[in-house]
Amino acid sequence: MAISDAESLVMEVLWEKNPATSDDVVAELSKTTDWQEPTIKTLLNRLLKKRAIAAVRDGRRYLYRPLLKREDYIDAASTTLLDRLFGGRVAPLVAHFSERRKLTKKDIAELKRLIGELDHDR
């Protein structure tokens, strides 16, 4: 089952702080959203149901941990996007951003380094 946008913000918190109580998550998300506490509880429960996170009781509260790894999540999400929009390959996406002048100097330097390394690896 897919992680929704709102749910993914909760995942981000848990990827940062693992484990976390619901209060931790609420505190963190209050910085960036206007969500009420019950909203965040709902999202935690939906993530539990989807088995994206786990909870173990700790006294009267729960400690939540991510089960889904961030790496796997971003891999799935970006692969889906590439498949749908760029024939499943990375280069056309980079070309698109290049045409749109959306490559920063930093990007270009980093890409150059990456490509260089790849040549060594074989």
Place this chain on the structure above:
Amino acid sequence: MAISDAESLVMEVLWEKNPATSDDVVAELSKTTDWQEPTIKTLLNRLLKKRAIAAVRDGRRYLYRPLLKREDYIDAASTTLLDRLFGGRVAPLVAHFSERRKLTKKDIAELKRLIGELDHDR
């Protein structure tokens, strides 16, 4: 308003064949989906409501055309993804795919060429 996944498949058809009748769209999507005709009509109507496409009467039928440009659509979609998952920059995404060994030889060659060109441009 956002274009949904199913709607985006209809857009793809119209980006290919512009203008197209609903029959054209149905014929094309029948190759790749199991959607019934009414389903596709619904999607066309939702896209009209969202002003992503336009329709002009042609006798007893309509000719549909995209209003939203594919370039703009993929730009919005991929920018959203990059913002959410890679700090808004391209290089980290490429790095991710590189680590996951998901760069094809073709990708690497193309990236190399792209980077080279960028160096010339300035």
Place this chain on the structure above:
DNA sequence: AATTAAAGATTACAGCCGTAAATGGTGCAT
């Protein structure tokens, strides 16, 4: 002119999503 066929428009409906209120259970303080 009346009927039929074809296309479009309207209605449907369950599931997910964003957002949250209301209710229920349990450990802590008295």
Place this chain on the structure above:
DNA sequence: ATGCACCATTTACGGCTGTAATCTTTAATT
């Protein structure tokens, strides 16, 4: 042991999505 806080669980609800059936309009055919 009892009530109180606190945290979790359940319920809610409107909107969007995927999927489609049904109704309506209109052009073509007899």
